[in-house]
Amino acid sequence: MSTATAEFLTIVSGLPRSGTSMMMRMLEHGGLEVMTDEIRTADDDNPNGYYEFEAVKKTSEDASWLEGANGKAVKMVYRLLYDLPADRSYRVLFMRRELDEILASQQVMLNRHSAGDAVSPEMMAKLFRSEIERFYDWAAKQQHLELIDVNYNQMLANPAAEIGRVNEFLGGVLDAAAMQGVVDASLYRNRKE
Numbered sequence: 001m002s003t004a005t006a007e008f009l010t011i012v013s014g015l016p017r018s019g020t021s022m023m024m025r026m027l028e029h030g031g032l033e034v035m036t037d038e039i040r041t042a043d044d045d046n047p048n049g050y051y052e053f054e055a056v057k058k059t060s061e062d063a064s065w066l067e068g069a070n071g072k073a074v075k076m077v078y079r080l081l082y083d084l085p086a087d088r089s090y091r092v093l094f095m096r097r098e099l100d101e102i103l104a105s106q107q108v109m110l111n112r113h114s115a116g117d118a119v120s121p122e123m124m125a126k127l128f129r130s131e132i133e134r135f136y137d138w139a140a141k142q143q144h145l146e147l148i149d150v151n152y153n154q155m156l157a158n159p160a161a162e163i164g165r166v167n168e169f170l171g172g173v174l175d176a177a178a179m180q181g182v183v184d185a186s187l188y189r190n191r192k193e
Contacts, residue, residue, distance in 0.1 A: 005032065005171055007089060008146075009066065010073040012051075013081060014095030015128055017102045019152035020075050023093055024051035026163070026182045027073045030174035035065075035074040048184075051075050059083040078135050086144045093166060097152035099125055159183045 010032060012023045025048055028034045040050040055065035056076045060083040070088070084090060103121045139147050148169050155162040159180045167174045 005173060006071040008091050009069045009071075009088065010170060011081065011090050011092045012073060012075045012095065013078045013092055015078070015097070015099075015102050015132070018095040018097040019150075019155065020095050021049065021051050022152075022155075022182065022184075023095055023150060023166075024073060024075050025049070026166075026179040027174070029182050030167070030176070030179040032170075032174065033072045035069065035072050056080055078132070081135070081145070082138065084144070086142070088144060090145045091170060092139070092145060092147040093150050093169070094147055095152055096149045099128065101153075102128070155183060 010027065012020050012027070014020050024034055024036070028051075034051060035053045036049075036051045037053055037055075038049070039054055040052045053065070053074050055062070056074060057080065059065070059080060063083075063085050066085065066088060078094070081090075081092065103124055139145055146169075148165065150162060150166060160176070163174075163176050163179050167176055167179075
């Protein structure tokens with residue numbers, strides 16, 4: 001574990017289908033230990049795996065998974081960040097992607113699992129925008145949390161620049177070249193037209 005990252009837990013967050021699994025894989029290849037239980041296995045939607053850790057879903061009832069977590073990276077849906085105890089330090093990489101691409105990717109995934117059209121794309125976009133605005137308002141007031149946006153679209157177009165920003169935010173200890181080797185444009189399948 002690097003001394004630069006030992007003082008905080010790195011959290012990869014964002015909307016579903018925004019590139020969080022890719023970022024976790026990049027951090028892993030860059031030299032950061034990732035917390036994952038591999039319960040949810042790779043599939044057609046995420047061929048390199050989901051990098052999920054089930055314990056984060058119960059943080060409000062049991063935050064014991066945080067013991068020894070500093071210096072590591074974990075993936076958390078943004079709604080779960082509200083449950084993090086404020087007596088620790090967190091650095092959040094918040095994945096941003098064009099919203100219409102997120103919705104298209106989510107629709108493909110839902111259709112593949114025969115669960116499509118529960119909510120219209122327009123309603124989902126409105127809900128996501130509202131929730132993200134509320135989250136950013138809350139995050140700006142949190143002393144225990146530092147956050148940067150990581151642009152998924154820019155990561156694919158110019159990975160070196162985005163990786164440089166991420167590396168600097170996390171203390172400059174990651175292997176940027178190894179991280180760049182993870183970026184796979186062939187997995188960018190639901191593009192903005």
